[in-house]
Amino acid sequence: MSLLIDIVKKVKGKPTDKVSVDKYNARVSKCYSCPSLLMTGNCGICGCFIKDKAKYEGESCPDKKW
Ligand code: SF4
Numbered sequence: 001m002s003l004l005i006d007i008v009k010k011v012k013g014k015p016t017d018k019v020s021v022d023k024y025n026a027r028v029s030k031c032y033s034c035p036s037l038l039m040t041g042n043c044g045i046c047g048c049f050i051k052d053k054a055k056y057e058g059e060s061c062p063d064k065k066w
Pocket residue numbers: 030031032034035036037042043044045046050060061062063064065066
């Protein structure tokens with residue numbers, strides 16, 4: 001899935017830099033304790049699939065939790 005997202009980001013001119021494993025785990029951990037996380041694994045605010053969103057350095061939580 002990351003390859004497809006990388007391609008879409010590149011087409012849009014957005015960075016595809018990834019975070020470290022520790023930073024990724026910290027982000028996802030915050031999402032798992034967030035009331036906005038949906039059962040589908042998507043953020044209820046931005047709609048993104050958090051396991052993909054959290055990989056990218058240029059992404060951020062819409063509720064400023066990470
Ligand atoms: S991205 Fe932010 S608001 Fe969305 S589920 Fe994760 S912590 Fe919650």
